[in-house]
Amino acid sequence: MAETTDIPEGMQTELLAAEYVLGVLDPHARRGVEARLPGDAALAAAVAMWNQRLGALALDVPDATPPAWLWARIVDALPLSAAAPPSRTRSGPAPAGFWDSLAFWRTLAGGALAAAVIAFVAPWRPAPEIEPPVAVAPAPAAVPAHAAALVQDDGRGGYTATLDHDHRLRVSPAADPPHSDTQVPELWLIPEGQAPISLGVIAQDTTTELTLPSDVVPLLSAPTVLAVTWEPPGGAPQGVATGPVVAVGALFDL
Amino acid sequence: MLQFIALAAPPGFMTADATSTQRAAREHLQQLLAAVAGGDRDAFERLYRLTSAKLFGICVRMLPERGEAEDVLQEAYVAIWQRARGYDPALASPVTWLVAVVRNKAIDRLRAAGPRRRDVAIDAAGPLEDEGAQPLREAEAAVEGRRIEDCMNTLETRQRDAVRTAFWEGLTYEELAERLAVPLGTLKSWIRRSLLKLKVCLDG
Numbered sequence: 001m002a003e004t005t006d007i008p009e010g011m012q013t014e015l016l017a018a019e020y021v022l023g024v025l026d027p028h029a030r031r032g033v034e035a036r037l038p039g040d041a042a043l044a045a046a047v048a049m050w051n052q053r054l055g056a057l058a059l060d061v062p063d064a065t066p067p068a069w070l071w072a073r074i075v076d077a078l079p080l081s082a083a084a085p086p087s088r089t090r091s092g093p094a095p096a097g098f099w100d101s102l103a104f105w106r107t108l109a110g111g112a113l114a115a116a117v118i119a120f121v122a123p124w125r126p127a128p129e130i131e132p133p134v135a136v137a138p139a140p141a142a143v144p145a146h147a148a149a150l151v152q153d154d155g156r157g158g159y160t161a162t163l164d165h166d167h168r169l170r171v172s173p174a175a176d177p178p179h180s181d182t183q184v185p186e187l188w189l190i191p192e193g194q195a196p197i198s199l200g201v202i203a204q205d206t207t208t209e210l211t212l213p214s215d216v217v218p219l220l221s222a223p224t225v226l227a228v229t230w231e232p233p234g235g236a237p238q239g240v241a242t243g244p245v246v247a248v249g250a251l252f253d254l
Numbered sequence: 255m256l257q258f259i260a261l262a263a264p265p266g267f268m269t270a271d272a273t274s275t276q277r278a279a280r281e282h283l284q285q286l287l288a289a290v291a292g293g294d295r296d297a298f299e300r301l302y303r304l305t306s307a308k309l310f311g312i313c314v315r316m317l318p319e320r321g322e323a324e325d326v327l328q329e330a331y332v333a334i335w336q337r338a339r340g341y342d343p344a345l346a347s348p349v350t351w352l353v354a355v356v357r358n359k360a361i362d363r364l365r366a367a368g369p370r371r372r373d374v375a376i377d378a379a380g381p382l383e384d385e386g387a388q389p390l391r392e393a394e395a396a397v398e399g400r401r402i403e404d405c406m407n408t409l410e411t412r413q414r415d416a417v418r419t420a421f422w423e424g425l426t427y428e429e430l431a432e433r434l435a436v437p438l439g440t441l442k443s444w445i446r447r448s449l450l451k452l453k454v455c456l457d458g
Contacts, residue, residue, distance in 0.1 A: 011450065014450075014453070015446055015449060015450070018446075018449040018453070019445070019446075019449070021354075022417070022420050022421055022445070022449065023357070023361045023364075023420060023421065023424040023425070024420050024425065024426055024427050024430060024445060025426065025427075026426045026427070026428065027365045030361075030365065048350075051350050051353070051354040052347070052350050053402070053452065053453065053456045053457075054402075054421065054452075055349070055350050055353040055354060055357075056401070056402040057402055057406075057418075057421055058312050058353045058356075058357065058421075059308070059349075059353070060403070061308075061311040061312050061314075061315045062311050063307035063308055063310075063311045064307060064310045064311040064313075064314045064323075065306075065307050065310065066306050066307070066310040066324065066327055067324065070306075070324055070327060070328060071299070071302060071306075073328055074302070074327075074328050074331045074332060075295075077328060077332050078332060078335055079332075079336065237303075238296075238300065240300060
């Protein structure tokens with residue numbers, strides 16, 4: 001247990017939590033804190049706040065890529081023998097451990113570290129194969145039903161897109177299209193309030209034509225945005241965009 | 255520059271300020287954690303791919319012996335898989351949670367192994383100077399890191415080094431006093447006063 005000398009009155013709990021998070025307590029005192037946490041809301045709240053305050057220090061560390069085999073080892077180590085997978089509903093009996101305690105995390109008021117979230121966004125590993133749509137010469141247009149002008153961050157044109165009644169989507173680069181030698185443009189469809197859906201890699205210099213997947217078509221009833229991001233050759237791994245946004249624009253009815 | 259995460263934001267996000275971009279990033283990690291809590295292996299793999307480089311960086315810094323760092327990263331992700339149910343997206347930053355899980359595993363490992371000597375002196379190492387080495391640290395995201403660094407810089411040099419060494423090496427008061435060759439009472443006073451100053455600075 002921490003000494004109480006030299007500590008301002010009323011600060012013992014605060015300091016004990018800080019010492020715990022910093023990591024200076026000996027094993028006995030450390031276990032003592034963890035034993036108290038489930039039943040001591042004030043201490044748990046203080047620990048949560050100190051995790052938030054001091055955690056930001058950890059984000060200054062340079063990234064380090066773990067060896068590729070480590071993922072396989074982690075998967076092997078997952079406790080699959082459990083009778084049932086964790087429940088999504090959280091309605092089951094509460095786990096006893098401190099780290100499993102919802103109450104503990106409930107004490108976290110907000111996100112002092114939220115601003116640092118983006119520091120966590122790491123590029124994905126080399127992409128699994130994604131079948132690219134075929135780049136074609138501009139086709140004789142069917143009558144388009146929808147269109148979008150995808151503009152770049154600086155307001156310049158990036159791409160134009162038209163979508164006809166047969167759900168054929170044609171995306172054409174602007175006169176001076178965004179260009180990258182190392183990355184490829186990937187097209188995303190974003191129905192309002194939903195996660196982006198990859199429509200695949202598109203050509204940099206010519207029109208790309210593709211047919212919207214049938215399960216995507218119904219989503220167009222909501223306001224929808226098209227966006228292009230830079231992705232590694234082969235496209236965004238596993239359908240999740242990794243790169244910066246090249247251009248974006250809302251799809252509107254014609 | 256908008257990272258991919260901005261794509262998870264609703265239409266109109268191109269005009270969104272940094273705050274909403276960060277919120278979108280945070281929500282993306284929260285969604286992954288919620289899916290992991292539901293036993294979704296794919297979500298777990300995506301979470302790993304998005305966060306393992308940063309978390310392994312923390313492991314390597316705390317445990318310079320590579321094998322130990324790998325062991326701790328494994329333990330941390332197994333714990334994340336098991337404990338994701340205990341994380342409530344409405345109530346806590348996913349980053350706070352992930353960092354705390356990893357640091358706890360690392361500190362437990364350091365405690366279990368007892369006092370150790372380091373081949374590399376990292377005690378006084380400050381934050382990385384070379385911004386280029388952190389291409390993923392977005393300007394707006396760096397703000398929070400700057401804030402803790404600004405507050406650290408209000409501490410006197412030796413006390414700041416003591417806090418940093420404690421944070422990264424997981425040394426107990428006794429080990430830290432020995433390392434820094436100061437009396438135990440002096441060291442405790444340094445650390446405690448520093449922590450209280452940091453609280454005032456960060457909360458202010």
